[in-house]
Amino acid sequence: MSTTITEHRYTADDGAELGYLRRGSGEPLVCLPGGPGADVRYLGGLGGLDEHRSLVLVDQRATGRSPVPEDRSRCRYTAQAHDLEALRRHLGLERLDLLAHSAACLTAQEYTAAHPGRVRRLILVTPVGVLAREADEAEVAEIRSRHVDEPWYPAAVAAQEELAAGGVDPERVGELTLRTVPFVWGRWREEYLALYREPMRGAPDWYRDVFYSGAPAPDERDARLARLAACGARPLVLAGGGDGIIGTAPARQAAELHPGSRLVVLPDAGHRLWHEEPKAFTGEVLAHLRS
Template identity: 55%
Template sequence: MPTITSYDGTAIWYELLGEGPPLVVLPGGPGMDLRYLADLGGLDRRARLVVVDARASGRSGVPEDRRTVAFTEQARDIEAVRAHLGLDRIDLLGHSAGCLTAQEYAAAYPGRVRRLVLVAPVGRVSREPDESELAELRARRTAEAWYPDAAEAYRLIVAGGATGAELAALHRRITPFFWHHWDDARRAEHRPEHASPHAWLREAFYAGSAGPATRDARLDRLASVKAPVLVLAGASDGMIGTAPARAAAACYPDARLEVLERSGHRPWVEEPERFTELVSGFLSDVPG
């Protein structure tokens, strides 16, 4: 089985895809099964993808101590992956919530990350969307047939009170907002079984960003990262918008931001050629 044993005995599942220089890949969610990433739009033809299921997610083990699921703690699992691969330094890519773990790893293990790619990051130290930007992005979709139902579902989510299966159903109804273009092909991308079955996981994952003092300290640590950083955002991302990506890029001394104009939250699906061109170019252009 393709697993490694992390520092506390938790089994961490990973898969290898493609050929070329290794690129460690962290899924989002939090808690999404790595299989939703597929081959990252063909990026496996440019790099050897080492795609890792986070603890308590996908086919990785569930730790006894839920506190270790915080993204600040999961950096230790990435260090275990690096050691298992026998690499002095790694190239690291995170998607969505996985970007928080990727950023934490780069700050916690100085010099271990050679190149860092953040795809649709949710923020720098927590989930940090700009609600006014999200409202504007969603308002642009009012002429689409699915809009009334998605807008009503979003209203019910914001109102609170929905839990369990009811809340999951509401989130499925707002899925069109996450895409630049919504059609049958995009519907097929939504796989409920890829989401985490653990109701506690989301709160545990974001626990690492609690408190203003913690936030300020983490921002200072991120600014100390010397590795080159590529940040990608989808211009039509109605899930988090582009504000978190812009903020993430601004906090690093050597960062580049690219906004893909015909993409939502999964740019490797909607603009695969552009996505792979940007990422592979960045990985190969930066001196080792």
Template identity: 40%
Template sequence: MHTFPAPDGTPLAYHVAGAGAPLVCLPGGPMRDSGYLGELGGLAEAGVRVVRLDLRGTGASGVPADPASYRWDRQVADVEALRVQLGLERLRLLGHSAGAALATLYAARHPERVESLVLVTPGAETVGGEVTAADRLETARLREGEEWFPAAYAALEAITAGGATEADWEAAAPFSHGRWDGTARALRASGPAQRNAEAAAVYFGDADGGEPDGGADDGTSPAAVRDALARFGGRVLLLAGEFDVASPPRTVLASADAYPRAETVVLPGAGHFPWNDDPKGFTAAVTGFLAS
């Protein structure tokens, strides 16, 4: 583990595995300890130096004095501070899920500092996309042959209808994974302890710390992000999982037009954590993109 100060003095931690050119990795959750990323399906053994940042208030990083600094746009400065700490002119940057939003906003604000961008099961909302209930349910029905499907699908219907209970979220958990096995169950069980719930509530909030208001005045609105990305010359990989109900492939692929130099990959049989579902396929897709 290594530490460095954020611009506001908050101590931040990052973890390094493997050798070779660095790939800075931003976790999702939002606001989950980066430990859940592990070595990202074997990237660290495939000639990639995996650099995982613990976002402020998570993992080994410190808690900031100002809770409003948990906002995703405020944390762009933390990523820039890490670039300086690593002594890199340009970053190869990976973001997973909500971390993909942070990675995208960093590229929009610092286009000259990003060599390439890998967005793993990203949300489409950052660039104005929309995930509908129909998208999620259609993706879920690909799993009809699974023994857990009936109860999980009923729970997902309740979630998409807006009337979910905690039990519904738990019952629908298998849809986040390509295989509902021991590894997936362990990842699910570790989530609450690894996630900073207070910070997660602020992450996508508005400038006053409340609910999102569209970001029209702070550069985080989809229109503002798209406009900034139009000037981004780096290469982008958008990686989706065939079975991912959180970021269905249709919506991930549709968001590619926001990036001037985008490539897309859909990993068969993978869910929201594709490096666990198909480590070899995930590693091949990412290393192939980085090397091309």
């Protein structure tokens, strides 16, 4: 049976008409996509969550059905937390159940701190960090090295090293990035390439830098951390033990920051848990939503 997906719009506080999709039925679960800048459709039904909840799949600024703002700073993760509050009002909800993936976990945590009491349940899926992209590069390298005998490994490592060195011709960035895609999954399959390729095609080349520019200056870091820790979110934090993109360190950091949180690491999964471990993923999320 096919799932009905409908398109919707809401008005942000600057007057922009932003988009979101509705998928499934039941109580709303607002879902934020990562990337940053990925089309939200890559989340799909989140491993079957759409059979239990109505997924509100949010288009970030300048992605999907949401327009590119004249002021690019509206794409900072801190600014997009304001869009989330406008969406809450549009949906007529007193409190949100909120799920965020990857980079969007920054937006979700900022929103929870900026609007105390507006989040009922928070789920952070393979977060990149709590204030910025905060991977433990040694851990990520160790996870990647587990695939040393895979035929795709040499090309993926070479592409990653070239990208990390910088100065790459913009026309080659997409090609090199696609070579590194096997690191997204704990157990690589060729059909996963299409799952990665399509969502990122429309992302502006400037999006990533602007999104992460919402991170605090070094002298503001401690105050921002204290503010996040005091928000009372008590999230479920999910990580993949085979995540060759961000590893598990940011998830552990998020769980340590938020008192009363629960950390679950699915040992063999990568960065998109709902693809590789749908039963375990949905089970953990639904249990948290019902708690």
